[in-house]
Amino acid sequence: MESFLGSALHGAAALFLGLAALMGLVIWSIKRHNSPKLKIECDESIDELIPSLAGLTLSTAVAGNSVELLENGAFFDVLIGRISAARHNVHFETFLWKDGVLGQRLANALSERARAGVKVRVLLDATGSKGVGKATRRQMKDAGCKLVFFHERAIHNIGVMNERDHRKLVVIDGREAFVGGHCVVDAWLGNAEDGQHYADLSVRLHGPIVHSVQAAFSENWGGQTGDLFVGKDVFPALAPAGKVTIHAAYAKPEGSAPAVKILHHTVICLAQKRIWIQNPYFIPEPEAIDAFGAAVRRGVDVRVMMPSTSGSDNPMVQHAGHRNFEKLLKCGVRLFEYPHTLLHQKVMTVDGVWSAIGSSNFDDRSFDTNDEITLGIHDAALAAQLDAVFEKYAARCQEIDLKAWQQRGWWHKAKDNMYYLFNEVL
Secondary structure, eight states: HHHHHHHHHHHHHHHHHHHHHHHHHHHHHOOOOOOOOOOOOOOGGGOOHHHHHHHHHTTTOEEEEEEEETTTTTTHHHHHHHHHHHSSSSEEESSSSBBHHHHHHHHHHHHHHHHHEEEEEEEEEETTTTBHHHHHHHHHHHOOOOEEEETOSGGGGGTTTTBOOOEEEEEEETTTEEEOOOOBSSSSSSOOOOOSSSEEEEEESSHHHHHHHHHHHHHHHHHHHHHOOOOOSSSOOOOOOOEEEEEEOOOTTOOOOOOOHHHHHHHHHSSSEEEEEEOBBBBBOOHHHHHHHHHTTTTEEEEEEEEEEOOOOOOHHHHHHHHHHHHHHHHTTEEEEEEEBBBBBOEEEEEEEEEEHHHHHHHIIIISBBBBOEEEEEOHHHHHHHHHHHHHTTTTTOOOOOHHHHHHHHHHHHHHHHHTTTTTOO
């Protein structure tokens, strides 16, 4: 009898595990995005291809904008000041928010505007912003802020739990926008002066491009709440505010590669002089590595700067990235690691005239799974500013040498290969 019961229990357990595995496979198959191997051949300069870049990424390049680069903790001084001046609405979307000095400053600013009659909509990723405490939530809701969490942990969200809202954007009165990498955590205060204060970059925008950023916010707000907003208070007529042409990549269509992935791969293939990348989580796919190698063979100066394991907030990601360093180095890509603190800026400059800046990491999760936003900006002055930031931090980096890298210890190599197995979910 006991033997029969034991066999039955083992059989039931095996059946349960099999059904769970099948359900996981079905959910993965339903939710996965097609990931074709991207390729492009073109001899035209990126200067001439801005409309093409916008079109490929399901957006439109719009002229007449101004761009202001905001670095490190100074970003929040500007942002909170502009929130406090809002007259009609504030739309705030971010991935990571933890209670602290910075979180309280923002909660106070948003709450004050809501009490003044301004419509305040706050969209936070449920996973990244689980550190928002009950008191902070209650404060904002009691003040009149509409606070919504993207993909809250619930049975009806089981198929999308791995999909996160990684965007960081703010739109004020439909006339002013902020986009970049800054998170609402105290480590983003200061000026990257030590390991407790991170480096990051965001931009402040005026001009017609603000409509595109507002559209990105509307996409996820409408998807989570069903609420749509219209009218001149949120989509006002926007006169030219400068001479900069910008396009926004954020769409993630079913059955096709997401726009941010197409954008990053395309510009690598188009570069003629140089590609300088600043990104905290750099785990390129094989076709991207091949594209980098082809760029080097064309005479392109390819450099990538990222934090080292000692500077990163997630050393597992750095180890996963290390797995392909040897191949990149053999291709001629120059790699720089910063050991002093987290470099969190997500930036790429191409040929000194075009820049990408936004929320996207250079890895599978950002390119294939997360909701992201990256701006493509055609402006030599901004590219020069971003390259200057690269050079500032590169002066304190360690450049990786191929021969020395090949001789790193077996345990380091083992961790690199082990963590790379999980690169799609890190």
